[in-house]
Amino acid sequence: MNLLRRKLFKAISFYSFLLFFPIKSLYASSKKIINKKLSKEQKDIMFNQGTERAFTSSLLNEKRKGTYHCANCGALLFDSVAKYDSGTGWPSFTEAVPGAFNTKVDYSFGMKRIEYHCATCGAHHGHVFADGPGNTGKRFCNNGLCLIFKPSE
Numbered sequence: 222m223n224l225l226r227r228k229l230f231k232a233i234s235f236y237s238f239l240l241f242f243p244i245k246s247l248y249a250s251s252k253k254i255i256n257k258k259l260s261k262e263q264k265d266i267m268f269n270q271g272t273e274r275a276f277t278s279s280l281l282n283e284k285r286k287g288t289y290h291c292a293n294c295g296a297l298l299f300d301s302v303a304k305y306d307s308g309t310g311w312p313s314f315t316e317a318v319p320g321a322f323n324t325k326v327d328y329s330f331g332m333k334r335i336e337y338h339c340a341t342c343g344a345h346h347g348h349v350f351a352d353g354p355g356n357t358g359k360r361f362c363n364n365g366l367c368l369i370f371k372p373s374e
C-alpha cells in the first residue's frame with residue numbers, strides 16, 4: 222500500500238511538472254529582457270508599464286529618414302515616414318509596421334486606453350489613440366526610451 226502510494230505520488234509529481242513547464246516557458250517567452258544594457262528607466266517603462274516624462278525624448282525632433290526598432294529586442298517597429306509631431310511630448314506615429322505590436326485594453330488611471338507592446342519580446346511601448354492624422358486615423362504614442370533609431374543614410 223505504501224509503495225503504491227509512493228508510486229502514485231511520483232507519477233503525479235512527474236506529470237504536474239509536465240503540466241506547469243510549458244505554461245511557465247510560454248510566459249517567459251512572451252515577455253523577457255533580451256538587452257542586458259537596458260537602463261533602470263527603460264526597464265521600468267518596458268516591463269512595469271512606466272511612462273517617460275513628456276518632452277524628454279531625444280527622438281522628439283528626429284526628422285531623418287530611417288527606421289525605429291525595439292530597444293529591447295531590436296525588432297523593426299516604425300518607418301520614419303509614419304512619424305509626425307503630435308505636440309504631446311512623446312514620439313508619435315500614424316502607423317506601425319504590420320505585425321510589430323500586440324495590443325490589450327488598459328484600464329489604469331481610470332481611463333480606457335489601448336496599450337501596445339512588442340510582438341517579439343512583449344516589452345510595453347505606449348498607447349494607441351484614434352485621433353491621429355492621415356488615412357489610418359491612429360496615433361501611436363511611444364515612449365522614446367523604448368526606441369532605437371537607425372538612420373538610413
Ligand SMILES: [Zn+2]
Nearest residue numbers: 291294339342
Ligand atoms: Zn521587442
